[in-house]
Amino acid sequence: xxxPERFERIGATRIVADPGALDGIEAPDGGHLLRLAPDDLxxxxxPDRVDVADPYALVEPEAGxxxxxxxxxxxxxxxxxxxxxxxxxxxxxxxxxxxxIPVKMLFDVGGVLVLVPATLAHHLEERLGxxxxxx
Amino acid sequence: xxxxxxxxxxxPRPVEEWTYGEVPDPPDHLTEADERxxxxxxxxxxxxxxxxxxxxxxxxxxxxxxxxxxxTLD
Numbered sequence: 001x002x003x004p005e006r007f008e009r010i011g012a013t014r015i016v017a018d019p020g021a022l023d024g025i026e027a028p029d030g031g032h033l034l035r036l037a038p039d040d041l042x043x044x045x046x047p048d049r050v051d052v053a054d055p056y057a058l059v060e061p062e063a064g065x066x067x068x069x070x071x072x073x074x075x076x077x078x079x080x081x082x083x084x085x086x087x088x089x090x091x092x093x094x095x096x097x098x099x100x101i102p103v104k105m106l107f108d109v110g111g112v113l114v115l116v117p118a119t120l121a122h123h124l125e126e127r128l129g130x131x132x133x134x135x
Numbered sequence: 136x137x138x139x140x141x142x143x144x145x146x147p148r149p150v151e152e153w154t155y156g157e158v159p160d161p162p163d164h165l166t167e168a169d170e171r172x173x174x175x176x177x178x179x180x181x182x183x184x185x186x187x188x189x190x191x192x193x194x195x196x197x198x199x200x201x202x203x204x205x206x207t208l209d
Contacts, residue, residue, distance in 0.1 A: 037144055037197065038196075038198075083148075084147065084148050095194075096145060100151070
Protein backbone atom coordinates (compact mmCIF):
# COMPACT_ATOMS: atom_id res chain seq x y z
CA UNK A 1 0.00 0.00 0.00
CA UNK A 2 1.51 3.31 -1.05
CA UNK A 3 1.48 6.36 1.18
CA PRO A 4 -0.98 9.07 0.23
CA GLU A 5 0.63 11.84 -1.80
CA ARG A 6 -1.57 14.79 -1.14
CA PHE A 7 -2.45 14.20 2.49
CA GLU A 8 0.25 14.69 5.09
CA ARG A 9 0.28 13.62 8.70
CA ILE A 10 -0.27 16.60 11.00
CA GLY A 11 0.23 17.24 14.67
CA ALA A 12 -2.50 18.63 16.89
CA THR A 13 -3.59 18.81 20.50
CA ARG A 14 -6.79 17.10 21.58
CA ILE A 15 -8.64 18.46 24.59
CA VAL A 16 -11.57 16.69 26.18
CA ALA A 17 -13.11 18.82 28.92
CA ASP A 18 -16.18 20.54 30.21
CA PRO A 19 -17.85 22.40 27.29
CA GLY A 20 -17.73 25.70 29.19
CA ALA A 21 -13.98 25.35 29.69
CA LEU A 22 -13.45 24.63 25.98
CA ASP A 23 -15.43 27.78 25.09
CA GLY A 24 -12.70 29.85 26.76
CA ILE A 25 -9.79 28.46 24.74
CA GLU A 26 -8.39 30.70 22.01
CA ALA A 27 -6.78 29.57 18.79
CA PRO A 28 -2.97 29.87 18.63
CA ASP A 29 -1.53 32.52 16.29
CA GLY A 30 -2.22 31.42 12.74
CA GLY A 31 -3.85 28.26 14.06
CA HIS A 32 -7.32 26.84 14.27
CA LEU A 33 -9.78 25.38 16.72
CA LEU A 34 -11.96 22.53 15.57
CA ARG A 35 -14.78 21.59 17.90
CA LEU A 36 -15.33 17.89 17.26
CA ALA A 37 -18.07 17.64 19.89
CA PRO A 38 -19.32 19.87 22.71
CA ASP A 39 -16.70 18.36 25.04
CA ASP A 40 -13.99 17.64 22.46
CA LEU A 41 -11.64 20.17 20.86
CA UNK A 42 -8.79 19.87 18.37
CA UNK A 43 -6.15 22.63 18.37
CA UNK A 44 -4.05 23.11 15.24
CA UNK A 45 -1.09 23.33 15.32
CA UNK A 46 -0.26 22.02 18.80
CA PRO A 47 0.26 25.03 21.10
CA ASP A 48 3.28 25.23 23.39
CA ARG A 49 0.99 25.56 26.36
CA VAL A 50 -2.75 25.45 26.87
CA ASP A 51 -4.72 26.48 29.91
CA VAL A 52 -8.03 24.73 30.44
CA ALA A 53 -10.35 25.82 33.23
CA ASP A 54 -11.33 22.27 34.06
CA PRO A 55 -9.33 20.25 36.60
CA TYR A 56 -10.42 17.00 34.95
CA ALA A 57 -9.52 18.03 31.40
CA LEU A 58 -7.65 15.55 29.22
CA VAL A 59 -4.99 17.27 27.11
CA GLU A 60 -3.12 14.92 24.80
CA PRO A 61 -1.06 15.12 21.60
CA GLU A 62 -3.14 14.00 18.63
CA ALA A 63 -1.20 12.41 15.77
CA GLY A 64 -4.00 10.42 14.17
CA UNK A 65 -4.99 12.82 11.41
CA UNK A 66 -3.68 13.57 7.95
CA UNK A 67 -4.61 16.81 6.23
CA UNK A 68 -4.64 18.40 2.80
CA UNK A 69 -5.54 21.85 1.55
CA UNK A 70 -8.04 22.19 -1.28
CA UNK A 71 -8.38 25.44 -3.16
CA UNK A 72 -11.72 27.22 -3.40
CA UNK A 73 -11.99 26.15 -7.04
CA UNK A 74 -12.07 22.51 -5.91
CA UNK A 75 -15.05 22.97 -3.59
CA UNK A 76 -17.73 22.04 -6.17
CA UNK A 77 -15.88 18.79 -6.79
CA UNK A 78 -15.81 18.03 -3.06
CA UNK A 79 -19.44 19.07 -2.61
CA UNK A 80 -20.44 16.58 -5.30
CA UNK A 81 -18.91 13.83 -3.18
CA UNK A 82 -20.85 14.81 -0.08
CA UNK A 83 -24.51 14.15 0.80
CA UNK A 84 -24.65 17.15 3.17
CA UNK A 85 -24.40 20.82 2.36
CA UNK A 86 -21.15 22.63 3.04
CA UNK A 87 -21.45 25.73 5.24
CA UNK A 88 -21.58 29.07 3.41
CA UNK A 89 -20.08 31.32 6.07
CA UNK A 90 -16.33 31.68 6.40
CA UNK A 91 -14.44 30.65 8.41
CA UNK A 92 -16.47 27.59 9.37
CA UNK A 93 -15.73 24.14 10.72
CA UNK A 94 -17.70 21.09 9.59
CA UNK A 95 -17.53 17.33 9.78
CA UNK A 96 -19.22 14.45 8.05
CA UNK A 97 -18.70 11.98 5.24
CA UNK A 98 -16.77 12.95 2.14
CA UNK A 99 -16.77 10.26 -0.53
CA UNK A 100 -18.04 7.93 2.18
CA ILE A 101 -15.12 8.62 4.52
CA PRO A 102 -15.44 10.57 7.79
CA VAL A 103 -13.58 13.88 7.60
CA LYS A 104 -13.22 17.13 9.51
CA MET A 105 -13.15 20.30 7.44
CA LEU A 106 -12.04 23.85 8.12
CA PHE A 107 -13.50 26.19 5.52
CA ASP A 108 -11.72 29.46 4.88
CA VAL A 109 -12.07 32.15 2.25
CA GLY A 110 -9.41 30.62 0.01
CA GLY A 111 -10.45 26.99 0.32
CA VAL A 112 -10.78 24.20 2.82
CA LEU A 113 -8.46 22.16 5.00
CA VAL A 114 -9.61 18.54 5.03
CA LEU A 115 -8.60 16.34 7.95
CA VAL A 116 -9.04 12.61 7.70
CA PRO A 117 -8.06 9.77 10.04
CA ALA A 118 -4.54 8.93 8.86
CA THR A 119 -5.40 5.28 8.31
CA LEU A 120 -8.09 6.32 5.82
CA ALA A 121 -6.10 9.02 3.99
CA HIS A 122 -5.06 6.79 1.12
CA HIS A 123 -8.68 5.65 0.65
CA LEU A 124 -9.88 9.24 0.42
CA GLU A 125 -7.07 10.17 -1.94
CA GLU A 126 -7.89 7.20 -4.12
CA ARG A 127 -11.58 8.10 -4.24
CA LEU A 128 -10.84 11.74 -5.07
CA GLY A 129 -8.41 10.56 -7.75
CA UNK A 130 -10.93 8.16 -9.26
CA UNK A 131 -13.39 11.02 -9.55
CA UNK A 132 -10.75 12.98 -11.48
CA UNK A 133 -10.45 10.09 -13.91
CA UNK A 134 -14.21 10.07 -14.43
CA UNK A 135 -14.35 13.78 -15.31
CA UNK B 136 -34.30 10.61 -1.36
CA UNK B 137 -31.85 10.62 1.51
CA UNK B 138 -32.94 10.14 5.10
CA UNK B 139 -31.28 12.86 7.16
CA UNK B 140 -30.97 13.01 10.91
CA UNK B 141 -30.32 16.33 12.61
CA UNK B 142 -27.25 16.20 14.81
CA UNK B 143 -27.40 18.99 17.41
CA UNK B 144 -23.65 19.54 17.02
CA UNK B 145 -22.92 18.87 13.32
CA UNK B 146 -26.26 19.69 11.66
CA PRO B 147 -28.40 17.57 9.31
CA ARG B 148 -26.46 14.55 8.09
CA PRO B 149 -27.37 11.54 5.92
CA VAL B 150 -28.29 8.34 7.72
CA GLU B 151 -25.19 6.60 6.36
CA GLU B 152 -23.14 8.57 8.89
CA TRP B 153 -25.16 7.15 11.78
CA THR B 154 -25.43 3.87 13.64
CA TYR B 155 -28.81 2.90 15.03
CA GLY B 156 -28.82 2.34 18.77
CA GLU B 157 -31.94 0.40 19.59
CA VAL B 158 -31.41 -1.82 22.60
CA PRO B 159 -32.63 -5.30 21.60
CA ASP B 160 -35.41 -6.46 23.88
CA PRO B 161 -36.76 -9.91 22.95
CA PRO B 162 -40.32 -10.49 24.19
CA ASP B 163 -40.78 -12.66 27.25
CA HIS B 164 -42.73 -15.36 25.41
CA LEU B 165 -39.56 -16.30 23.52
CA THR B 166 -37.75 -18.64 25.85
CA GLU B 167 -35.42 -20.62 23.55
CA ALA B 168 -31.92 -19.13 23.43
CA ASP B 169 -31.74 -19.38 19.62
CA GLU B 170 -35.13 -17.71 19.19
CA ARG B 171 -34.10 -14.89 21.47
CA UNK B 172 -30.84 -14.45 19.52
CA UNK B 173 -32.70 -14.23 16.21
CA UNK B 174 -35.15 -11.72 17.67
CA UNK B 175 -32.31 -9.72 19.15
CA UNK B 176 -30.40 -9.63 15.88
CA UNK B 177 -33.09 -9.11 13.29
CA UNK B 178 -36.45 -8.11 14.75
CA UNK B 179 -36.20 -4.36 15.24
CA UNK B 180 -39.24 -2.70 16.82
CA UNK B 181 -39.90 -0.21 13.99
CA UNK B 182 -43.27 0.74 15.41
CA UNK B 183 -45.41 3.22 13.49
CA UNK B 184 -45.45 6.84 14.59
CA UNK B 185 -43.21 9.27 16.40
CA UNK B 186 -40.35 7.51 18.18
CA UNK B 187 -37.58 8.73 20.42
CA UNK B 188 -34.45 6.90 19.35
CA UNK B 189 -30.76 6.78 20.14
CA UNK B 190 -28.35 7.17 17.23
CA UNK B 191 -24.56 7.29 17.23
CA UNK B 192 -23.07 9.88 14.88
CA UNK B 193 -20.10 7.78 13.80
CA UNK B 194 -19.23 9.97 10.80
CA UNK B 195 -19.18 13.25 12.71
CA UNK B 196 -19.00 14.16 16.38
CA UNK B 197 -18.92 10.51 17.48
CA UNK B 198 -21.49 11.08 20.20
CA UNK B 199 -24.77 9.39 21.01
CA UNK B 200 -27.75 11.62 20.29
CA UNK B 201 -31.41 11.30 21.23
CA UNK B 202 -33.46 11.93 18.10
CA UNK B 203 -37.23 12.07 17.61
CA UNK B 204 -38.25 10.46 14.32
CA UNK B 205 -41.65 9.85 12.71
CA UNK B 206 -41.37 6.41 11.15
CA THR B 207 -44.37 7.10 8.88
CA LEU B 208 -42.51 9.95 7.17
CA ASP B 209 -39.04 8.47 6.65
